[in-house]
Amino acid sequence: MTTENPFFSASTLPYELPPFADLREEHYLPAFEAGMAQQLAEVAAIAADPEPPTFENTIEALERSGAVLARVSLVFFNQSASDTTPGVQQIEAGISPRLAAHRDAIHLDPALFARVDALYAQREELRLDAESDYLLARYHARFVRAGARLGEAEQARMRELNGELATLETQFEQNVFADTRAAALILDSADELAGLSADAIAAAEENGRALGHDGKFVISLKNFSNQTELAGLDDPTVRRRLLTASLGRGTESNGGLAVRMATLRAERAALLGFASHAAYEVADQTAGTTAAVDEMLGRLVGPAVANARREAAALAAEAGVDAIEAADWQYWSEKVRKARFDFDGSVMRPYLELEAVLRDGAFFAAGQVYGIGFTERPDLVAYHPDARVFEVSDADGTPIGLFIGDFHARESKRGGAWMNELVKQSHLLGQLPVVVNNLNIAKPPAGDPVLLTWDEVTTLFHEFGHALHGLFSDVRYPLVSGPEVPRDFVEYPSQVNEMWADWPLVLGNYAKHHVTGEPMPAELVARMKEAANFGEGFRTVEYLAATLLDWAWHTLPAGTDPGDAQAFEAAALERYQVAMDEIPPRYRTGYFGHIFSGGFYAAGYYGYIWSEVLDADTVEWFKGNGKTVRESGEIFRRELLAKGGSTDAMAAFAAFRGRAPEIAPLLVRRGLVA
Template structure:
């Protein structure tokens, strides 16, 4: 069998040869890739030559080329186009990859060489990026347990494999539960309130999922489904929310307790009082106290703001507003107070126009980029689109792949992956992909977005820009390889262009008539922006504080039943608002139990402090000026992890971040 992973791709930018890749290629490629990297590592660790930066650290940076190729492709597919075969491979390979990482990071002779270089670092003549690489390698080894006893190292190895196995099970259970919980209704009348194209999309979804003649609303990852704002039938709204918040209660409730226990035990072995303390020590926040202080500061004004919103909803509805009513009556308030109708806006947000005349247009104005669709280059699914990205002077930059539609084989949510990580050392240029979950329209119909989906498109493209702009020497620092509580910052900044007048005027045009969105509708939309911030902030903070509660548990603590623990944690934090469920409840909180955000969900609000401050900087300095884009790109977006993130922020902003712009944005200054 010729395995396409066994050699570098010959396609432009080393785009993976998706047309040649089959499921049966993955496991042999993983196995050979791990074996090759272990041999490369052993050659470094066992060398008789004295350690040098080149023969140790740079050699490690060059190792594992095959493994990196297959990992990048496989884990994108496992999220975006999975199958029973892919899931079986993931369940097998996840603990083996954890063990592989430990075999490198717990290699004592290898760490001894790194430690010797670190102790002699002042005399090595290293430039700033190389010195930072050496320091970061040493930190990575120490955090993995390189100085533990043999017995404790073995326990860490066991824990890492158990956690990887449990996290994969959590994700696969959630994938199945989310599909099984999709709301099926028998008549279009039950979907009254949705736009005709949304009802047609639900019918198309029903046909695709084997429910011919019925209408199916598939669930998004988060609690409050977007249709709750529009469905007129209260019982249908109740059923939809119940299906959403009930996910994982049977399949994941014991798993989350087990994962939390295992993480707490591992943190204690590594010298930390909790998993949160372990994680935050290597983030920009630095301490658990800093995170706890920020979250606690935001809770009272957010809850008070939500209470004021609840009063407005109750007044309009004339009765009790339950969790499945909140979004619906909020939409009514927007219509009554601001004359804003979400359905009225959707005809102005056609996917291709938003992409080309909004997202790409903003990237051209701010950064000078242009985009050419490459229909000759294959994606990993027929719906994937491939674009070549060029600098202002025509120099090729990289490839951007867009996978925008929901499907049965794709997990929920939206995300960015790197298929090729750029670095000068390996001579590679960036290939990145954005995944969204927009409902696929009926054949021949346009894909019309909600305003939230427009924001998501701009947000994920902010991640893509962070990857495309990466200009670092070493793969260790490439793209989004920055602290978790910094990674959302560039993507959140890019959201600003969705409502920037010049950009909005360019893409918000009626899909049938081509007429621009009326100026008065734009004005009303801006006026309504703050209403609902109480709900959104409480919803987010409840999830962040749930994450924090699970991961500040010390070793040996018994959380008990997952639902009871969740209720107690929300009550203790002062964020238990019955009518506002957390954005993610515990048993479907994949960010923290499967996707690497454990003790890190706070990072969205932490990053938003930087984001809101940066948006203010853009406004103070003339907005969409190329000079602004070039400064942000040069000092921050291109640097990846090669500089301290807050140093990069200061190089742009000229000072430390301030929280005031965030409080103003979210209406929390009262």
């Protein structure tokens, strides 16, 4: 690794921020190849060590291995999501199966596993500290779940399955990216956008210009089904065109891929002794069993559908029709909110300007709850001009890490909102965290304010919660740093952080008219909260339909032929009793990237509502524990956020909360009890 390549050595920038000014696309592939070769050599040395295995010469050595590969992977996959190019997509398509093979080469190395297995067998005699003991257990589970105990023929098949799945998952993601852009709604005149706010119309015109459609108005699609503009568009024909475009993505390009991936995942689970991919995945989550997930979802479906049907009747009555259509639901829902609660969501937008929401909202709340501060660092270059770098410091001035905010939509960014890490916190490696938040807020014409919807405000606070989870990590080992927690636990800290969006002190600090500076009227806030429960039926059914669709794909036993993807989807929704023509699933199979692009949420989309049980219970604790917000924040940070994945997740919750979680607060929040 003597070739000039910024990935070959640790960055000398503050907090080891990647040297983006020096990085080029041509650096990626050589760094991946050199990084894999380096780590395989390091792993071979660990496996061949003539000394008996110890925690230091085996587990800790594994934690130190692969530095170059870690650096390039974190940067590359952030760019592939945030600012892709045809070249990046080509690299991703080629490198994904090679990375899968690389992971298999490590996890299926018999000599290496023998050392890990021997250490695990003598855990009690080793008398490790709690974090090291838990890390050893995680390593052992990772090897076993990867197939380390399988026979030679089964391991060979495992390698084939992982390689093909990596290829298919990348292809699925790239198809969604292409289909979503191709399906953007192009309109000829502003009249067709009647009902949207003036700034939203201006943003659509600016989007048209940016995409090469000068003089036209373009609505680019978000990654979910029900596009936010449906709530405002007066023209029913335009609403139908928009929803049809949204629901049709991936129908042709991804249906067959989804079938193939579900089949391969089921086969892989069977090789490892599990009845389904869902059983395999959930065994390593806080839920533990598919029965536990079934029980929770079963409690929610009936009340949610009943609630949604009541909402549908109210919408139909307001619209003067026998039954409401899917494309009209959000539009008439806004009408009912206005009629019943004298609340119009669009009236909030002038009070929700992005910079104020960020600095006087999310940053201010973090200061009030945790005592931390943010200083923008324009001298530090991020990966795109839209991405801004902030240094984060503790109450006593101690450096915590860097936060990068990348809030605007662009043609090169995938849809949705997410958090990435560019540097993982680790005392072992002497690293502080560098974390990224990505949103997809439409960029207005230059000089115009960026006004948000309330949903976008909530999303910003949500993703910032993920960022805080990474920033507050205080662990020794990178494998358990920050959000490296069970998948059905990872959304919990981010969902808790949403509570500060409408906390009176915080809301009053940022919700001010972008022209006059007047605070948002108290009665508007009160009406918003009063109206909040209307629509919970829709939101819960929309979410549950996607969750149960994921569950249907991944509870298939090995050898089952799902058949046609669309037919399978329709049958699954009927079987789980969440099929409502008026409420499409939040994600349909063809663009359900959570479960088919990389598979992080495969058989795990239930984790959002599983985590929300913990979240709702925690919000009640913040409100009623008798402590100040600052005192409560310190407890939550110390007992939960700082732990990362270094301890059992539910044990961490119990230590913080003083008991196991209760579901009642969630049922009340979702309007599923009287």
